[in-house]
Amino acid sequence: MQFVCMVSAAVAWPAMGFSQQSPRMPRVVYLSPVNIPAQVNALRAQLRELGYIEGRNIRLDFQDAAGHVDELPMLAEKLVQAGDIDVIIAISTAAALAAHKATQTIPIVAFTAVDPVGSGLANNLARPGGNVTGIAVFSEETTIKRVELMREIAPRAIRLATVTTKVSSGPQSFGPVLEAGRKLGFTVENLVVNDPGELAKTLSPEILAGFDAFVFVPDVVLSAHMTEIIKLVSATTKPAIFPSPDWVSNGGFMSFGPDFADGSRHLVAQLDRVLKGAKPSDLPFERPTKFDLRINLRTARMMGIELSPMVLARADEVIE
Structure with missing residues:
Protein backbone atom coordinates (compact mmCIF):
# COMPACT_ATOMS: atom_id res chain seq x y z
CA MET A 1 0.00 0.00 0.00
CA GLN A 2 2.84 2.33 0.87
CA PHE A 3 4.46 1.61 -2.52
CA VAL A 4 1.23 2.46 -4.36
CA CYS A 5 0.98 5.81 -2.54
CA MET A 6 4.54 6.68 -3.44
CA VAL A 7 3.91 5.88 -7.09
CA SER A 8 0.72 7.97 -7.09
CA ALA A 9 2.59 10.89 -5.55
CA ALA A 10 5.33 10.57 -8.13
CA VAL A 11 2.79 10.69 -10.93
CA ALA A 12 0.88 13.61 -9.41
CA TRP A 13 3.97 15.74 -8.70
CA PRO A 14 4.85 16.69 -12.30
CA ALA A 15 1.23 17.62 -12.99
CA MET A 16 1.18 19.88 -9.95
CA GLY A 17 4.44 21.55 -10.98
CA PHE A 18 3.16 22.10 -14.51
CA SER A 19 0.06 23.93 -13.28
CA GLN A 20 2.08 26.38 -11.17
CA GLN A 21 3.26 28.59 -14.04
CA SER A 22 4.86 32.00 -13.58
CA PRO A 23 2.36 34.87 -13.63
CA ARG A 24 2.05 36.53 -17.01
CA MET A 25 4.07 39.72 -17.41
CA PRO A 26 2.06 42.68 -18.73
CA ARG A 27 3.25 44.05 -22.07
CA VAL A 28 3.43 47.83 -22.41
CA VAL A 29 3.95 49.36 -25.84
CA TYR A 30 5.56 52.82 -25.96
CA LEU A 31 4.44 54.62 -29.13
CA SER A 32 6.17 57.83 -30.21
CA PRO A 33 6.74 59.74 -33.44
CA VAL A 34 10.50 59.53 -32.85
CA ASN A 35 13.03 57.80 -30.62
CA ILE A 36 14.59 59.96 -27.90
CA PRO A 37 16.96 57.73 -25.89
CA ALA A 38 17.03 60.09 -22.90
CA GLN A 39 13.24 59.87 -22.55
CA VAL A 40 13.27 56.10 -22.90
CA ASN A 41 15.97 55.75 -20.25
CA ALA A 42 14.08 58.09 -17.92
CA LEU A 43 10.91 56.00 -18.33
CA ARG A 44 12.77 52.80 -17.48
CA ALA A 45 14.29 54.44 -14.38
CA GLN A 46 10.93 55.77 -13.21
CA LEU A 47 9.34 52.35 -13.66
CA ARG A 48 12.13 50.77 -11.61
CA GLU A 49 11.39 53.22 -8.81
CA LEU A 50 7.86 51.78 -8.70
CA GLY A 51 9.14 48.21 -8.70
CA TYR A 52 8.75 47.39 -12.40
CA ILE A 53 11.82 45.54 -13.67
CA GLU A 54 11.95 44.97 -17.42
CA GLY A 55 12.04 41.26 -18.19
CA ARG A 56 11.09 40.30 -14.63
CA ASN A 57 7.60 41.69 -14.07
CA ILE A 58 6.97 43.87 -17.12
CA ARG A 59 7.62 43.70 -20.86
CA LEU A 60 8.41 46.97 -22.63
CA ASP A 61 8.20 47.41 -26.39
CA PHE A 62 9.43 50.74 -27.77
CA GLN A 63 8.02 51.67 -31.17
CA ASP A 64 8.47 54.90 -33.14
CA ALA A 65 7.85 56.27 -36.62
CA ALA A 66 11.41 57.60 -37.08
CA GLY A 67 10.08 61.15 -37.32
CA HIS A 68 7.53 60.31 -40.04
CA VAL A 69 4.35 61.29 -38.22
CA ASP A 70 2.09 60.21 -41.08
CA GLU A 71 3.16 56.61 -40.46
CA LEU A 72 1.89 56.53 -36.86
CA PRO A 73 -1.67 55.35 -37.71
CA MET A 74 -0.36 52.40 -39.74
CA LEU A 75 2.16 51.52 -37.04
CA ALA A 76 -0.50 51.66 -34.32
CA GLU A 77 -2.87 49.52 -36.39
CA LYS A 78 -0.22 46.83 -36.93
CA LEU A 79 0.64 46.74 -33.24
CA VAL A 80 -3.00 46.40 -32.19
CA GLN A 81 -3.70 43.69 -34.78
CA ALA A 82 -0.68 41.70 -33.55
CA GLY A 83 -2.31 41.63 -30.10
CA ASP A 84 -0.85 40.84 -26.68
CA ILE A 85 -0.85 44.48 -25.48
CA ASP A 86 -1.96 45.45 -21.99
CA VAL A 87 -1.34 49.21 -22.15
CA ILE A 88 -0.15 51.69 -24.78
CA ILE A 89 1.91 54.70 -23.73
CA ALA A 90 1.40 57.37 -26.40
CA ILE A 91 3.89 60.23 -26.55
CA SER A 92 2.38 63.28 -28.29
CA THR A 93 -1.16 64.02 -29.38
CA ALA A 94 -0.42 62.52 -32.80
CA ALA A 95 0.60 59.18 -31.27
CA ALA A 96 -2.41 59.20 -28.95
CA LEU A 97 -4.82 59.87 -31.83
CA ALA A 98 -3.22 57.09 -33.88
CA ALA A 99 -3.50 54.62 -30.99
CA HIS A 100 -7.08 55.67 -30.23
CA LYS A 101 -8.07 55.20 -33.86
CA ALA A 102 -6.57 51.69 -33.79
CA THR A 103 -8.28 50.59 -30.56
CA GLN A 104 -11.06 51.75 -28.26
CA THR A 105 -10.51 48.90 -25.80
CA ILE A 106 -6.78 48.69 -24.97
CA PRO A 107 -5.95 51.25 -22.24
CA ILE A 108 -3.92 54.21 -23.52
CA VAL A 109 -1.88 56.46 -21.23
CA ALA A 110 -0.97 59.54 -23.23
CA PHE A 111 1.28 62.56 -22.90
CA THR A 112 -0.43 65.24 -24.98
CA ALA A 113 0.62 68.79 -25.68
CA VAL A 114 -2.87 70.11 -26.40
CA ASP A 115 -6.35 69.83 -24.92
CA PRO A 116 -7.40 66.14 -25.06
CA VAL A 117 -11.07 67.09 -25.10
CA GLY A 118 -10.62 69.45 -28.03
CA SER A 119 -8.61 66.82 -29.91
CA GLY A 120 -11.27 64.15 -29.37
CA LEU A 121 -9.37 61.90 -26.97
CA ALA A 122 -11.65 62.44 -23.97
CA ASN A 123 -15.17 63.53 -23.10
CA ASN A 124 -13.90 65.67 -20.26
CA LEU A 125 -10.78 65.94 -18.14
CA ALA A 126 -12.25 64.65 -14.87
CA ARG A 127 -13.83 61.53 -16.39
CA PRO A 128 -12.35 60.87 -19.83
CA GLY A 129 -15.03 58.28 -20.56
CA GLY A 130 -13.10 56.20 -23.06
CA ASN A 131 -9.86 54.23 -23.06
CA VAL A 132 -7.48 57.22 -22.91
CA THR A 133 -6.08 59.08 -19.90
CA GLY A 134 -2.72 60.62 -19.07
CA ILE A 135 -1.05 64.01 -18.89
CA ALA A 136 -2.30 67.08 -20.77
CA VAL A 137 0.14 69.97 -21.03
CA PHE A 138 -2.27 72.52 -22.58
CA PRO A 258 6.34 72.66 -17.73
CA ASP A 259 9.14 70.45 -16.53
CA PHE A 260 8.62 67.47 -18.84
CA ALA A 261 10.73 65.24 -16.59
CA ASP A 262 8.24 65.89 -13.80
CA GLY A 263 5.40 65.29 -16.25
CA SER A 264 6.94 61.95 -17.20
CA ARG A 265 6.90 60.86 -13.56
CA HIS A 266 3.18 61.63 -13.39
CA LEU A 267 2.67 59.71 -16.64
CA VAL A 268 4.36 56.64 -15.18
CA ALA A 269 2.20 56.98 -12.04
CA GLN A 270 -0.89 56.89 -14.29
CA LEU A 271 0.49 53.82 -16.04
CA ASP A 272 1.01 52.16 -12.66
CA ARG A 273 -2.63 52.75 -11.74
CA VAL A 274 -3.85 51.26 -15.02
CA LEU A 275 -1.60 48.20 -14.65
CA LYS A 276 -3.11 47.68 -11.20
CA GLY A 277 -6.63 47.64 -12.60
CA ALA A 278 -7.82 51.25 -12.81
CA LYS A 279 -9.88 52.12 -15.90
CA PRO A 280 -8.73 55.06 -18.04
CA SER A 281 -12.36 56.16 -18.32
CA ASP A 282 -12.35 56.88 -14.57
CA LEU A 283 -8.82 58.34 -14.28
CA PRO A 284 -8.74 62.12 -14.67
CA PHE A 285 -6.27 63.65 -17.08
CA GLU A 286 -3.61 65.39 -15.01
CA ARG A 287 -2.13 68.79 -15.79
CA PRO A 288 1.41 69.92 -14.96
CA THR A 289 1.58 72.13 -11.90
CA LYS A 290 5.23 73.14 -12.17
Whole structure:
Protein backbone atom coordinates (compact mmCIF):
# COMPACT_ATOMS: atom_id res chain seq x y z
CA MET A 1 0.00 0.00 0.00
CA GLN A 2 2.84 2.33 0.87
CA PHE A 3 4.46 1.61 -2.52
CA VAL A 4 1.23 2.46 -4.36
CA CYS A 5 0.98 5.81 -2.54
CA MET A 6 4.54 6.68 -3.44
CA VAL A 7 3.91 5.88 -7.09
CA SER A 8 0.72 7.97 -7.09
CA ALA A 9 2.59 10.89 -5.55
CA ALA A 10 5.33 10.57 -8.13
CA VAL A 11 2.79 10.69 -10.93
CA ALA A 12 0.88 13.61 -9.41
CA TRP A 13 3.97 15.74 -8.70
CA PRO A 14 4.85 16.69 -12.30
CA ALA A 15 1.23 17.62 -12.99
CA MET A 16 1.18 19.88 -9.95
CA GLY A 17 4.44 21.55 -10.98
CA PHE A 18 3.16 22.10 -14.51
CA SER A 19 0.06 23.93 -13.28
CA GLN A 20 2.08 26.38 -11.17
CA GLN A 21 3.26 28.59 -14.04
CA SER A 22 4.86 32.00 -13.58
CA PRO A 23 2.36 34.87 -13.63
CA ARG A 24 2.05 36.53 -17.01
CA MET A 25 4.07 39.72 -17.41
CA PRO A 26 2.06 42.68 -18.73
CA ARG A 27 3.25 44.05 -22.07
CA VAL A 28 3.43 47.83 -22.41
CA VAL A 29 3.95 49.36 -25.84
CA TYR A 30 5.56 52.82 -25.96
CA LEU A 31 4.44 54.62 -29.13
CA SER A 32 6.17 57.83 -30.21
CA PRO A 33 6.74 59.74 -33.44
CA VAL A 34 10.50 59.53 -32.85
CA ASN A 35 13.03 57.80 -30.62
CA ILE A 36 14.59 59.96 -27.90
CA PRO A 37 16.96 57.73 -25.89
CA ALA A 38 17.03 60.09 -22.90
CA GLN A 39 13.24 59.87 -22.55
CA VAL A 40 13.27 56.10 -22.90
CA ASN A 41 15.97 55.75 -20.25
CA ALA A 42 14.08 58.09 -17.92
CA LEU A 43 10.91 56.00 -18.33
CA ARG A 44 12.77 52.80 -17.48
CA ALA A 45 14.29 54.44 -14.38
CA GLN A 46 10.93 55.77 -13.21
CA LEU A 47 9.34 52.35 -13.66
CA ARG A 48 12.13 50.77 -11.61
CA GLU A 49 11.39 53.22 -8.81
CA LEU A 50 7.86 51.78 -8.70
CA GLY A 51 9.14 48.21 -8.70
CA TYR A 52 8.75 47.39 -12.40
CA ILE A 53 11.82 45.54 -13.67
CA GLU A 54 11.95 44.97 -17.42
CA GLY A 55 12.04 41.26 -18.19
CA ARG A 56 11.09 40.30 -14.63
CA ASN A 57 7.60 41.69 -14.07
CA ILE A 58 6.97 43.87 -17.12
CA ARG A 59 7.62 43.70 -20.86
CA LEU A 60 8.41 46.97 -22.63
CA ASP A 61 8.20 47.41 -26.39
CA PHE A 62 9.43 50.74 -27.77
CA GLN A 63 8.02 51.67 -31.17
CA ASP A 64 8.47 54.90 -33.14
CA ALA A 65 7.85 56.27 -36.62
CA ALA A 66 11.41 57.60 -37.08
CA GLY A 67 10.08 61.15 -37.32
CA HIS A 68 7.53 60.31 -40.04
CA VAL A 69 4.35 61.29 -38.22
CA ASP A 70 2.09 60.21 -41.08
CA GLU A 71 3.16 56.61 -40.46
CA LEU A 72 1.89 56.53 -36.86
CA PRO A 73 -1.67 55.35 -37.71
CA MET A 74 -0.36 52.40 -39.74
CA LEU A 75 2.16 51.52 -37.04
CA ALA A 76 -0.50 51.66 -34.32
CA GLU A 77 -2.87 49.52 -36.39
CA LYS A 78 -0.22 46.83 -36.93
CA LEU A 79 0.64 46.74 -33.24
CA VAL A 80 -3.00 46.40 -32.19
CA GLN A 81 -3.70 43.69 -34.78
CA ALA A 82 -0.68 41.70 -33.55
CA GLY A 83 -2.31 41.63 -30.10
CA ASP A 84 -0.85 40.84 -26.68
CA ILE A 85 -0.85 44.48 -25.48
CA ASP A 86 -1.96 45.45 -21.99
CA VAL A 87 -1.34 49.21 -22.15
CA ILE A 88 -0.15 51.69 -24.78
CA ILE A 89 1.91 54.70 -23.73
CA ALA A 90 1.40 57.37 -26.40
CA ILE A 91 3.89 60.23 -26.55
CA SER A 92 2.38 63.28 -28.29
CA THR A 93 -1.16 64.02 -29.38
CA ALA A 94 -0.42 62.52 -32.80
CA ALA A 95 0.60 59.18 -31.27
CA ALA A 96 -2.41 59.20 -28.95
CA LEU A 97 -4.82 59.87 -31.83
CA ALA A 98 -3.22 57.09 -33.88
CA ALA A 99 -3.50 54.62 -30.99
CA HIS A 100 -7.08 55.67 -30.23
CA LYS A 101 -8.07 55.20 -33.86
CA ALA A 102 -6.57 51.69 -33.79
CA THR A 103 -8.28 50.59 -30.56
CA GLN A 104 -11.06 51.75 -28.26
CA THR A 105 -10.51 48.90 -25.80
CA ILE A 106 -6.78 48.69 -24.97
CA PRO A 107 -5.95 51.25 -22.24
CA ILE A 108 -3.92 54.21 -23.52
CA VAL A 109 -1.88 56.46 -21.23
CA ALA A 110 -0.97 59.54 -23.23
CA PHE A 111 1.28 62.56 -22.90
CA THR A 112 -0.43 65.24 -24.98
CA ALA A 113 0.62 68.79 -25.68
CA VAL A 114 -2.87 70.11 -26.40
CA ASP A 115 -6.35 69.83 -24.92
CA PRO A 116 -7.40 66.14 -25.06
CA VAL A 117 -11.07 67.09 -25.10
CA GLY A 118 -10.62 69.45 -28.03
CA SER A 119 -8.61 66.82 -29.91
CA GLY A 120 -11.27 64.15 -29.37
CA LEU A 121 -9.37 61.90 -26.97
CA ALA A 122 -11.65 62.44 -23.97
CA ASN A 123 -15.17 63.53 -23.10
CA ASN A 124 -13.90 65.67 -20.26
CA LEU A 125 -10.78 65.94 -18.14
CA ALA A 126 -12.25 64.65 -14.87
CA ARG A 127 -13.83 61.53 -16.39
CA PRO A 128 -12.35 60.87 -19.83
CA GLY A 129 -15.03 58.28 -20.56
CA GLY A 130 -13.10 56.20 -23.06
CA ASN A 131 -9.86 54.23 -23.06
CA VAL A 132 -7.48 57.22 -22.91
CA THR A 133 -6.08 59.08 -19.90
CA GLY A 134 -2.72 60.62 -19.07
CA ILE A 135 -1.05 64.01 -18.89
CA ALA A 136 -2.30 67.08 -20.77
CA VAL A 137 0.14 69.97 -21.03
CA PHE A 138 -2.27 72.52 -22.58
CA SER A 139 0.55 74.13 -24.53
CA GLU A 140 -1.92 76.70 -25.85
CA GLU A 141 -1.65 78.55 -22.53
CA THR A 142 2.12 78.39 -22.11
CA THR A 143 2.69 79.31 -25.75
CA ILE A 144 0.89 82.62 -25.22
CA LYS A 145 3.15 83.29 -22.25
CA ARG A 146 6.23 82.61 -24.39
CA VAL A 147 5.05 85.14 -26.97
CA GLU A 148 4.46 87.71 -24.22
CA LEU A 149 7.96 87.09 -22.85
CA MET A 150 9.42 87.55 -26.30
CA ARG A 151 7.73 90.95 -26.66
CA GLU A 152 9.18 91.93 -23.29
CA ILE A 153 12.76 90.98 -24.11
CA ALA A 154 12.64 92.08 -27.76
CA PRO A 155 10.46 95.22 -27.81
CA ARG A 156 11.60 96.23 -31.32
CA ALA A 157 11.13 92.82 -32.93
CA ILE A 158 8.58 92.65 -35.74
CA ARG A 159 8.95 89.36 -37.60
CA LEU A 160 8.34 86.37 -35.34
CA ALA A 161 8.82 82.78 -36.47
CA THR A 162 7.68 79.56 -34.89
CA VAL A 163 9.03 76.18 -35.92
CA THR A 164 6.76 73.14 -36.11
CA THR A 165 6.50 69.66 -37.60
CA LYS A 166 3.40 67.65 -38.43
CA VAL A 167 3.17 66.93 -34.71
CA SER A 168 2.58 70.58 -33.83
CA SER A 169 1.56 72.47 -36.99
CA GLY A 170 -2.19 72.18 -36.27
CA PRO A 171 -4.34 75.09 -35.11
CA GLN A 172 -4.20 74.09 -31.44
CA SER A 173 -0.42 74.52 -31.41
CA PHE A 174 0.27 77.22 -34.00
CA GLY A 175 -2.96 79.18 -33.47
CA PRO A 176 -1.98 80.66 -30.08
CA VAL A 177 1.34 81.92 -31.49
CA LEU A 178 -0.45 83.58 -34.38
CA GLU A 179 -3.19 85.16 -32.27
CA ALA A 180 -0.98 86.35 -29.41
CA GLY A 181 1.71 87.51 -31.81
CA ARG A 182 -0.64 89.69 -33.82
CA LYS A 183 -2.09 91.26 -30.67
CA LEU A 184 1.44 92.21 -29.60
CA GLY A 185 2.44 93.69 -32.93
CA PHE A 186 4.30 90.75 -34.47
CA THR A 187 3.94 89.43 -37.98
CA VAL A 188 4.04 85.66 -37.49
CA GLU A 189 5.21 82.94 -39.83
CA ASN A 190 5.27 79.19 -39.30
CA LEU A 191 8.37 77.34 -40.49
CA VAL A 192 7.19 73.75 -40.97
CA VAL A 193 9.77 70.97 -40.94
CA ASN A 194 8.04 68.35 -43.09
CA ASP A 195 11.07 66.06 -43.16
CA PRO A 196 13.42 66.01 -40.14
CA GLY A 197 16.19 65.04 -42.55
CA GLU A 198 15.85 68.49 -44.15
CA LEU A 199 16.04 70.42 -40.90
CA ALA A 200 19.16 72.34 -41.93
CA LYS A 201 17.43 73.35 -45.18
CA THR A 202 14.25 74.57 -43.47
CA LEU A 203 16.28 76.44 -40.85
CA SER A 204 19.04 77.64 -43.15
CA PRO A 205 20.86 80.90 -42.30
CA GLU A 206 19.19 82.58 -45.27
CA ILE A 207 15.70 81.74 -44.04
CA LEU A 208 16.35 82.49 -40.37
CA ALA A 209 17.89 85.86 -41.27
CA GLY A 210 14.43 87.08 -42.25
CA PHE A 211 13.18 86.98 -38.65
CA ASP A 212 13.78 89.00 -35.50
CA ALA A 213 12.84 86.36 -32.94
CA PHE A 214 11.69 82.75 -32.53
CA VAL A 215 9.09 81.05 -30.33
CA PHE A 216 8.96 77.25 -30.18
CA VAL A 217 6.01 75.08 -29.20
CA PRO A 218 6.25 71.58 -27.66
CA ASP A 219 7.12 69.08 -30.38
CA VAL A 220 8.66 65.67 -29.71
CA VAL A 221 10.20 65.49 -33.21
CA LEU A 222 11.98 68.82 -32.71
CA SER A 223 13.12 67.65 -29.27
CA ALA A 224 14.86 64.71 -30.94
CA HIS A 225 16.93 67.23 -32.92
CA MET A 226 17.45 69.65 -30.05
CA THR A 227 21.22 70.07 -30.35
CA GLU A 228 21.10 70.81 -34.08
CA ILE A 229 18.22 73.28 -33.72
CA ILE A 230 19.91 75.18 -30.90
CA LYS A 231 23.08 75.46 -32.99
CA LEU A 232 21.20 76.73 -36.06
CA VAL A 233 19.09 79.26 -34.16
CA SER A 234 21.88 80.51 -31.89
CA ALA A 235 24.00 81.32 -34.95
CA THR A 236 21.49 84.06 -35.82
CA THR A 237 22.22 85.86 -32.50
CA LYS A 238 18.47 86.48 -32.26
CA PRO A 239 16.39 85.50 -29.21
CA ALA A 240 14.54 82.19 -29.15
CA ILE A 241 12.23 80.92 -26.40
CA PHE A 242 11.85 77.16 -26.11
CA PRO A 243 9.07 75.10 -24.49
CA SER A 244 10.90 73.23 -21.71
CA PRO A 245 13.96 73.46 -19.42
CA ASP A 246 15.99 70.78 -21.20
CA TRP A 247 16.47 73.14 -24.16
CA VAL A 248 18.18 75.67 -21.90
CA SER A 249 20.27 72.99 -20.23
CA ASN A 250 21.55 72.08 -23.70
CA GLY A 251 22.52 75.64 -24.61
CA GLY A 252 19.26 77.30 -25.64
CA PHE A 253 18.74 80.94 -24.67
CA MET A 254 15.45 80.81 -22.72
CA SER A 255 12.55 78.51 -21.94
CA PHE A 256 9.15 78.74 -20.35
CA GLY A 257 6.90 75.78 -19.78
CA PRO A 258 6.34 72.66 -17.73
CA ASP A 259 9.14 70.45 -16.53
CA PHE A 260 8.62 67.47 -18.84
CA ALA A 261 10.73 65.24 -16.59
CA ASP A 262 8.24 65.89 -13.80
CA GLY A 263 5.40 65.29 -16.25
CA SER A 264 6.94 61.95 -17.20
CA ARG A 265 6.90 60.86 -13.56
CA HIS A 266 3.18 61.63 -13.39
CA LEU A 267 2.67 59.71 -16.64
CA VAL A 268 4.36 56.64 -15.18
CA ALA A 269 2.20 56.98 -12.04
CA GLN A 270 -0.89 56.89 -14.29
CA LEU A 271 0.49 53.82 -16.04
CA ASP A 272 1.01 52.16 -12.66
CA ARG A 273 -2.63 52.75 -11.74
CA VAL A 274 -3.85 51.26 -15.02
CA LEU A 275 -1.60 48.20 -14.65
CA LYS A 276 -3.11 47.68 -11.20
CA GLY A 277 -6.63 47.64 -12.60
CA ALA A 278 -7.82 51.25 -12.81
CA LYS A 279 -9.88 52.12 -15.90
CA PRO A 280 -8.73 55.06 -18.04
CA SER A 281 -12.36 56.16 -18.32
CA ASP A 282 -12.35 56.88 -14.57
CA LEU A 283 -8.82 58.34 -14.28
CA PRO A 284 -8.74 62.12 -14.67
CA PHE A 285 -6.27 63.65 -17.08
CA GLU A 286 -3.61 65.39 -15.01
CA ARG A 287 -2.13 68.79 -15.79
CA PRO A 288 1.41 69.92 -14.96
CA THR A 289 1.58 72.13 -11.90
CA LYS A 290 5.23 73.14 -12.17
CA PHE A 291 6.14 75.78 -14.76
CA ASP A 292 9.63 77.21 -15.02
CA LEU A 293 11.24 80.24 -16.61
CA ARG A 294 14.87 79.39 -17.28
CA ILE A 295 17.57 81.55 -18.82
CA ASN A 296 21.00 80.61 -20.10
CA LEU A 297 22.93 83.79 -19.38
CA ARG A 298 26.08 82.38 -20.97
CA THR A 299 24.21 81.95 -24.25
CA ALA A 300 22.66 85.41 -23.93
CA ARG A 301 26.09 87.01 -23.54
CA MET A 302 27.52 85.07 -26.48
CA MET A 303 24.60 86.26 -28.63
CA GLY A 304 24.85 89.84 -27.38
CA ILE A 305 21.34 89.81 -25.87
CA GLU A 306 20.79 92.08 -22.86
CA LEU A 307 18.17 91.17 -20.29
CA SER A 308 16.57 93.50 -17.78
CA PRO A 309 17.05 92.85 -14.05
CA MET A 310 13.27 92.40 -13.84
CA VAL A 311 13.30 89.46 -16.27
CA LEU A 312 16.29 87.87 -14.56
CA ALA A 313 14.63 88.24 -11.15
CA ARG A 314 11.58 86.30 -12.36
CA ALA A 315 13.63 83.36 -13.63
CA ASP A 316 13.40 80.11 -11.69
CA GLU A 317 16.93 79.27 -12.80
CA VAL A 318 19.70 81.28 -14.43
CA ILE A 319 22.69 79.47 -15.91
CA GLU A 320 25.67 81.77 -15.46
